[in-house]
Amino acid sequence: MHASTRRTYLSGLILAAALLVVGFLLPAWLLFTVTKAIGYGLVALGIITLMRGGLVSFGQGLVYCIGAYAAGLLATRIGVTEAPLLLLVGMVASGLVGLLVGPLIARYRGIFFAMLTVALSMVLYGILVKMNAIGGSDGFTLPEPTFFGWQPDVGTSDLALYVTAVIVACAAATACRLYYDSMAGMMALAVRENELRVEYLGSSVFNVTVRNFAIAAALGGLGGSLNAMALGHIDPLFSFWTTSGEFVFISVLAGHLSVGAVFVSALILELVRSFSNRYFPETWQMIIGIFLIATIIFLPGGVGSLFQRVLKRGPAAGRGESAENEGRAAP
């Protein structure tokens, strides 16, 4: 195995182990917050995958919601409560939607691409609100998940879901890191820099875009099904544009350099939200806004660029990922 591949697997394993240990020390409310943040982080991981190919989706609520509803319907209609299975179904359902939608919008760029994704998510929102058979605008409640036949009691179910979330997140982050560092991942960076040249070297920009969109969709579905279980209740707001906006916020705060940063950013968002709700009601959007402005001005590469500075990766590992250029138009 290549040295960098081994390092990626090892980092994933060590991080998973550390987070699992931490889980047994955290209070229940924090466990819930972290689990929910992991769900958000998974969706944002999809967005940074797209960002590496030069695109941003402002409508990831679409796949987040599809993942949640797929898991929710499977649990309530068919009675499947196995958490790993619900996660898998949420991921596959959204991934398939991504594969279907991707080719239709892959030729659009910039604001057109972003607005098309918003439009699609709002169409889904509109449909779900009208579908009274599955709860309409109220949504519906999910049964408690089981884990390989084991039904945890009320005290341990948060921990069980946290453990599941950590394993899923570390696996997803590891897979993404391997993809980013692969030739396929490098091709996505090349697409972002110069589409014309990618085609003139004989590679397909369209394929790269569809692939990234499908990966982002699958990750969105994974996050959606996880949060459906964490919250125990889903409704059409999962597909609302403000939800998508939060995913974009997390992604911009994280930057696309590090796969771990999305989870840190998601946790920052969740913590700011719960603390300001408790101590300074109605101010959390303002605090989040200030965070975002500070990030764009002082840390254009996102939280992930801090990690990179600390870890100091080798010269070949940079792969054209300059943090400095982010967010600024080329001359």
Place this chain on the structure above:
Amino acid sequence: MTSDTVILEARDLQKRFGAVVAAQDINVKVASGEKLSLIGANGAGKTTFMNMVTGYLKPDSGAILLEGGDVTKLNPRQITQRGVCRSFQIPQLYEPMTALENVMVAIGASGRRFSFFQPADLNETVEQARAMLKRFALDPYAHRPVSELPGGVRKLLDIAMALVRNPKILLLDEPTSGVSVDEKFPLMETVMEALAAEAVTVIFVEHDMDIVTRYSDRVLAFYQGQVIADDDPSEVLSDPAVQKYVTGTAGPATAPAGAEKEAEA
């Protein structure tokens, strides 16, 4: 080097941009292994010709045949996959990446499949990229972001990336433009040395007539979208129409004012 096999043929190509005639009645046969240069003032239609051959622009009418097969409707990617590669008048590079990474992307793009879980910087890829840089004497720049590199180096890198696929036909759009006069010959020498081992057919746009004479078997002279001369370098350069409209060497009595300046620009 040159054989009798026709590798590329342009038949009756026409292309207009509104009132501008960018290509008119272009009929060209290129023999395999030939070194063909395109000359002509700015706006004469040289780049348009390359854009049509590589599928970036569709001719209004006419056909392009590659090894006898019609490729007129193919896009640049499909043309590239058939072994026609090009460099650009303005180098098309991945700016934040290093020179080495730029070539690695070219290598990746030329592979049929690539693994998602194998790192891009596998030893064999890096070695292949380094070897290509070395052929163009670019190894000192391997780890520099290309946005920081001087014009001539960027030109060479642009060509090196086009060569990764071992193309049958290599189109070079003004390889020596934007480079100081005394750097032009060494640059062209580097390019031709890098190509020496290949039986590649080269079509290049050039404004310096000394380079044209030295490095091409045959010259096409363009004027207002038409090919006004097509022959050996010495024949073309002594053609009165070429001297009048392209090289501006016909003497002060016949040369249009500023023609020389235009041709050099």
